[in-house]
Amino acid sequence: MTSAKEWPLFEVFIRSRNGLSHKHVGSLHAADQDMALDNARDVYTRRGEGVSIWVVPSAAITASDPGDKESLFEPTANKIYRHPTFYPIPDEVKNI
């Protein structure tokens, strides 16, 4: 058995219909971006799941470290004044 080089990994994003953003649906291997698009069409849109596909080399994605979760996302928990419900408005007043 030859242990040939693996085809690189791509992440696949699909826009299910116009007006919605592309959403991550999974990943696949392909020799290059053109083949990744072809494969994504076959693997992820066999039942009219989309109108547009993005493929991105997985190696090109920079992700946040789960260890930084607290320092990144915790501070927003005590800024409840960023939510409209923080401000009581009398019932008589109409919402905008």
Next chain:
Amino acid sequence: MTPAQTETARDADMPDDTLAALETRRLARFQARVDADEKIEPVDWMPEGYRKTLIRQISQHAHSEVVGMLPEGNWIGRAPSLRRKAVLLAKVQDEGGHGLYLYAAAETLGVTRQEMVEQLLAGTAKYSSIFNYPTLSWADIGAIGWLVDGAAIMNQVPICRCSFGPYARAMQRICKEESFHQRQGYEIMLHLSRGTAAQKQMAQEALDRWWWPSLMMFGPPDGESQHGAQGMAWKIKLVGNDELRQKFVDVTVPQADYLGLTMPDPDLRWNDATGHYAFGAIDWDEFKRVVKGGGPVSRDRMKARRKAYDDGAWVREAALAHAAKKRARRAQLADAG
């Protein structure tokens, strides 16, 4: 290096007792997240056993999808009508797709596609024993859709809620697509059982062949299941083998009645007290033999997979070479521009 690996690398500098305390704390935190129905994602810390169990389970599942294309592929060229042929092609293509979703989910745990494929071809990885049985007549395609895909759905629906995010997401896609497989199979059986006496006989023989192997698909009884309790605690396994098997029997027996076919089990009868069908003893020796590669067509299946892999080697290499050439040409054009 993934963030979780960075965390492990940092641990290397710590004294042993500090490390042990840290490990206990992490385990407790992990279990608390699982208990609270939080999803675990690939970058999160996880016990090595959880990672290994998932890699084994997801890759076996992927292998089953891929090997599962073979018994049905056998009938694509001989489907009795163009409609049946188009349906079967679509179904087999789905199985290939399901294998790909699952391989991708397993890869997020740090195993490579190449490693998994090599394990399958070397015979060190298992796949569902059901695919080691031959498809002797067209009715077998009906029985497979109805019973094998039916059993697969029963097994898979709970996994849509499993604790590992990528596996749960892959299963959700698969379950959505799988119900067509089951219905087209039942439709074939319905057609045959409403046909000539010979066609009905064909359907009955297919049912006789596939009924017991389908019941084995749920795995050994819970008491003897190797990975049961830990899998339940980790929410990789959500419902016990016996419960799922019973549910499957309860659903399929009335479906067989509707077809006018008889289950090949003299002990099968409705039990008013339990509210379930009681059924005869399963031949677990046969199951063990088939899982270990001693099924009627196990060797043919592996031979077909190895041949596909070897015959495809030049294509995989050529595609990489072509991609490199295209990249070089694009770079050249960019420079010239």
